[in-house]
Amino acid sequence: xxxxxxxxxxxxxxxxxxxxxxxxxxxxxxxxxxxxxxxxxxxxxxxxxxxxxxxxxxxxxxxxxxxxxxxxxxxxxxxxxxxxxxxxxxxxxxxxxxxxxxxxxxxxxxxxxxxxxxxxxxxxxxxxxxxxxxxxxxxxxxxxxxxxxxxxxxxxxxxxxxxxxxxxxxxxxxxxxxxxxxxxxxxxxxxxxxxxxxxxxxxxxxxxxxxxxxxxxxxxxxxxxxxxxxxxxxxxxxxxxxxxxxxxxxxxxxxxxxxxxxxxxxxxxxxxxxxxxxxxxxxxxxxxxxxxxxxxxxxxxxxxxxxxxxxxxxxxxxxxxxxxxxxxxxxxxxxxxxxxxxxxxxxxxxxxxxxxxxxxxxxxxxxxxxxxxxxxxxxxxxxxxxxxxxxxxxxxxxxxxxxxxxxxxxxxxxxxxxxxxxxxxxxxxxxxxxxxxxxxxxxxxxxxxxxxxxxxxxxxxxxxxxxxxxxxxxxxxxxxxxxxxxxxxxxxxxxxxxxxxxxxxxxxxxxxxxxxxxxxxxxxxxxxxxxxxxxxxxxxxxxxxxxxxxxxxxxxxxxxxxxxxxxxxxxxxxxxxxxxxxxxxxxxxxxxxxxxxxxxxxxxxxxxxxxxxxxxxxxxxxxxxxxxxxxxxxxxxxxxxxxxxxxx
Amino acid sequence: xxxxxxxxxxxxxxxxxxxxxxxxxxxxxxxxxxxxxxxxxxxxxxxxxxxxxxxxxxxxxxx
Numbered sequence: 001x002x003x004x005x006x007x008x009x010x011x012x013x014x015x016x017x018x019x020x021x022x023x024x025x026x027x028x029x030x031x032x033x034x035x036x037x038x039x040x041x042x043x044x045x046x047x048x049x050x051x052x053x054x055x056x057x058x059x060x061x062x063x064x065x066x067x068x069x070x071x072x073x074x075x076x077x078x079x080x081x082x083x084x085x086x087x088x089x090x091x092x093x094x095x096x097x098x099x100x101x102x103x104x105x106x107x108x109x110x111x112x113x114x115x116x117x118x119x120x121x122x123x124x125x126x127x128x129x130x131x132x133x134x135x136x137x138x139x140x141x142x143x144x145x146x147x148x149x150x151x152x153x154x155x156x157x158x159x160x161x162x163x164x165x166x167x168x169x170x171x172x173x174x175x176x177x178x179x180x181x182x183x184x185x186x187x188x189x190x191x192x193x194x195x196x197x198x199x200x201x202x203x204x205x206x207x208x209x210x211x212x213x214x215x216x217x218x219x220x221x222x223x224x225x226x227x228x229x230x231x232x233x234x235x236x237x238x239x240x241x242x243x244x245x246x247x248x249x250x251x252x253x254x255x256x257x258x259x260x261x262x263x264x265x266x267x268x269x270x271x272x273x274x275x276x277x278x279x280x281x282x283x284x285x286x287x288x289x290x291x292x293x294x295x296x297x298x299x300x301x302x303x304x305x306x307x308x309x310x311x312x313x314x315x316x317x318x319x320x321x322x323x324x325x326x327x328x329x330x331x332x333x334x335x336x337x338x339x340x341x342x343x344x345x346x347x348x349x350x351x352x353x354x355x356x357x358x359x360x361x362x363x364x365x366x367x368x369x370x371x372x373x374x375x376x377x378x379x380x381x382x383x384x385x386x387x388x389x390x391x392x393x394x395x396x397x398x399x400x401x402x403x404x405x406x407x408x409x410x411x412x413x414x415x416x417x418x419x420x421x422x423x424x425x426x427x428x429x430x431x432x433x434x435x436x437x438x439x440x441x442x443x444x445x446x447x448x449x450x451x452x453x454x455x456x457x458x459x460x461x462x463x464x465x466x467x468x469x470x471x472x473x474x475x476x477x478x479x480x481x482x483x484x485x486x487x488x489x490x491x492x493x494x495x496x497x498x499x500x501x502x503x504x505x506x507x508x509x510x511x512x513x514x515x516x517x518x519x520x521x522x523x524x525x526x527x528x529x530x531x532x533x534x535x536x537x538x539x540x541x542x543x544x545x546x547x548x549x550x551x552x553x554x555x556x557x558x559x560x561x562x563x564x565x566x567x568x569x570x571x572x573x574x575x576x577x578x579x580x581x582x583x584x585x586x587x588x589x590x591x592x593x594x595x596x597x598x599x600x601x602x603x604x605x606x607x608x609x610x611x612x613x614x615x616x617x618x619x620x621x622x623x624x625x626x627x628x629x630x631x632x633x634x635x636x637x638x639x640x641x642x643x644x645x646x647x648x
Numbered sequence: 649x650x651x652x653x654x655x656x657x658x659x660x661x662x663x664x665x666x667x668x669x670x671x672x673x674x675x676x677x678x679x680x681x682x683x684x685x686x687x688x689x690x691x692x693x694x695x696x697x698x699x700x701x702x703x704x705x706x707x708x709x710x711x
Contacts, residue, residue: 291668295668297671314668314669317665318665321658322658322661325660325661326658329654370668373667373670374667376674377667
């Protein structure tokens with residue numbers, strides 16, 4: 001009964017989404033309000049049906065309903081309760097259900113938020129949203145049906161991919177998908193602007209906070225993904241330039257560019273065409289990411305499957321790009337900017353440069369990701385593009401972006417005078433140069449590390465300078481220092497939320513720099529009772545033990561670690577043997593610290609427990625990446641809050 | 649930009665789409681992901697685990 005209920009709900013949702021999309025478009029074209037109202041009702045009904053689908057699928061997982069193929073393939077009787085819940089979106093079909101549900105949620109929120117305040121654009125935006133929802137429901141109906149029956153009924157299921165048995169599976173996909181699907185709203189408004197010819201600022205005003213919301217969740221998803229990679233995959237790092245990571249990183253880069261470039265349009269009426277192109281590109285890249293991980297064209301740690309679904313996604317991507325770019329070409333004449341660039345030394349030119357670097361970074365990541373395909377298509381050779389390419393090309397771009405992060409917020413609009421440049425930048429530049437000297441004297445020999453750290457000091461100094469000036473200005477009106485700073489954050493939340501995001505990125509930069517420049521590692525084989533050393537730590541192998549969990553066997557090694565300063569700790573890296581996996585899964589053990597993490601991975605071992613090989617890493621400043629990410633998301637959350645009218 | 653040239657903008661997407669479509673013809677496993685099997689390639693991941701039915705064999709394997 002459950003499969004029929006879920007499948008039936010999907011078919012009705014598909015019909016309603018299609019109807020709503022057509023009704024909204026026809027209503028907008030003919031001015032018939034009843035049609036637009038009908039489309040709104042359809043959007044609400046689609047959301048209710050998608051929620052029902054998600055709940056029905058969750059129920060099937062919780063009750064081990066192996067008559068549903070998707071359930072039987074992604075859980076078994078030993079899967080714990082909470083992983084049965086996360087298994088709902090742990091593979092292809094369920095991930096599309098979650099995606100579709102989020103799109104339906106955004107559509108309902110769009111109706112609730114804009115039905116009265118964006119009258120010209122709203123019906124078209126609703127039509128686009130429902131068309132995208134319809135596509136995803138179509139995918140659930142034909143190439144990736146989550147409720148397909150399985151016969152004969154198996155006694156037990158295959159089980160979930162062991163790498164997905166982690167608490168990150170609750171937060172990571174939800175944050176990431178909310179980011180991906182969130183960019184559909186700005187895209188829908190951009191298309192509405194192009195369809196109606198109202199390509200002024202209205203669509204930007206309507207979508208500014210939607211864009212920040214999507215960017216916020218995408219940032220959070222990337223961050224949790226890095227954490228998952230660090231503590232689950234057991235290779236000792238947090239970013240490997242895997243296609244699935246790149247798939248999420250590319251829309252983040254173009255979305256970041258968009259957040260900056262819309263400010264130029266709001267302020268100077270420039271970059272109308274560029275902003276629309278960026279929205280289309282960002283949405284296109286979210287679809288490209290979905291295509292990449294679900295088509296099977298490129299191997300990835302997260303690639304779901306190979307099948308007909310790839311052709312569906314590629315066709316939709318083609319339709320979106322050709323129609324959106326076609327509309328852009330159609331409205332070309334109306335998209336000419338009203339303002340001009342007055343000087344190279346201006347805020348708009350630094351924002352423009354920031355956009356060029358961000359889009360260049362997105363392009364190089366795209367090129368590196370699809371290069372294996374390109375090489376095979378053109379030369380017939382199999383080429384793998386690894387981290388050296390991505391690092392070599394992107395590190396200079398990212399360092400330039402950090403520099404611009406310091407310049408952009410303080411340099412004047414239109415034309416900066418020499419006097420204002422001196423006033424704003426002499427102190428921060430001096431701070432950066434002094435920091436470079438100090439780091440060099442402290443023994444930092446990597447020029448890249450010195451440059452990165454000096455730039456972070458420079459940018460932090462510009463933020464501190466701006467904040468102190470603004471705080472002092474309020475204090476002159478009689479406010480206490482803390483109250484003045486707090487009032488600034490709340491009353492000018494968009495500006496200072498942005499600054500907080502910049503500070504978060506600086507902290508992440510310190511973490512990335514430290515982890516690359518100063519992390520050390522060793523691999524050693526120890527007999528029971530033997531010890532070895534690394535970076536001031538001694539680690540002794542105490543023995544092995546095996547234990548059965550509900551769905552796997554774990555072999556755990558015990559290592560007593562001491563560093564002569566604090567009390568000894570025992571770390572227990574393990575290997576887990578799952579029935580559905582041919583090779584064991586490494587479960588790392590680690591101790592996180594403010595300046596360094598101790599990270600142990602169990603390797604080969606003697607079955608009698610007398611000997612084990614272990615990889616030990618002392619990862620420097622990695623915790624700064626997570627702290628920086630937290631600051632970044634707090635800043636984005638602050639920027640989302642509505643700005644107070646007449647804020648002073 | 650003349651009326652004709654502007655239509656090259658949407659057409660620019662066609663080669664990219666063509667390349668992605670070409671991807672259906674290739675074997676993605678020929679070029680491995682940086683993350684898939686990464687720990688397994690290193691020497692300290694060589695242990696082979698017991699296979700299904702694992703519960704019975706696990707005890708035998710361990711003793």
